[in-house]
Amino acid sequence: MERNSGKQPNELKARKPRLKPFERARGGPARQIADLMPEVGRTAFRRFGFVQSSVVSRWPEIVGTRHARVCAPESIRFPPGEKSDGILQLVVVPAHAPVIQHVIPEIVERVNRFFGYNAVARVKLRQGEVKTPSGMGPGARPRPSAPPSLKPVPFELGESLRDIGDPELRAVLESLARSMTARENQEDQ
Numbered sequence: 001m002e003r004n005s006g007k008q009p010n011e012l013k014a015r016k017p018r019l020k021p022f023e024r025a026r027g028g029p030a031r032q033i034a035d036l037m038p039e040v041g042r043t044a045f046r047r048f049g050f051v052q053s054s055v056v057s058r059w060p061e062i063v064g065t066r067h068a069r070v071c072a073p074e075s076i077r078f079p080p081g082e083k084s085d086g087i088l089q090l091v092v093v094p095a096h097a098p099v100i101q102h103v104i105p106e107i108v109e110r111v112n113r114f115f116g117y118n119a120v121a122r123v124k125l126r127q128g129e130v131k132t133p134s135g136m137g138p139g140a141r142p143r144p145s146a147p148p149s150l151k152p153v154p155f156e157l158g159e160s161l162r163d164i165g166d167p168e169l170r171a172v173l174e175s176l177a178r179s180m181t182a183r184e185n186q187e188d189q
Contacts, residue, residue, distance in 0.1 A: 055114065062114050063107055070096035072130045076120065085121040094127040101125060 055076070060068035070093045078086040088111060092100050100107075104123045111120045161177070164170045 071100050087122045088120045089124045091128045092125050
């Protein structure tokens with residue numbers, strides 16, 4: 001005996017599963033490499049203990065070009081669960097290690113000033129080869145800085161700048177005041 005399920009051949013075709021439209025499996029739409037690179041760099045820097053990659057890139061500004069030629073940051077290690085009182089590990093040219101050891105308190109102060117809080121409590125030195133940015137090697141001459149402006153600071157701005165004790169900050173603010181007055185003079189003409 002033949003069994004007839006009572007279904008017509010057209011009904012069997014209608015119940016076949018339909019194909020889904022194509023969807024990307026993961027990650028959403030394609031992104032440019034330039035958008036991905038900061039995250040790749042950030043991951044690499046964090047792996048080696050740097051909270052901010054700018055510590056490495058701005059090292060000459062933090063410690064000065066004189067010290068940046070002979071030492072470079074390698075990592076910052078923090079106690080578990082904290083982001084303060086870390087240990088900064090520096091790579092130092094072997095001949096300059098005693099000099100750098102004497103200026104460790106100054107380096108700690110400058111790095112903490114850069115972070116804005118007491119990020120570093122100790123420094124460990126490791127002697128080795130320091131890879132410096134081009135133009136900053138031991139035999140390279142420092143780049144000449146721009147000559148200071150001979151224009152006097154306007155009296156009203158100069159009076160307020162006299163109270164600032166930090167000479168570096170005062171010089172930066174004077175430079176800013178000069179550039180602002182120069183821009184105003186150009187707009188007036």
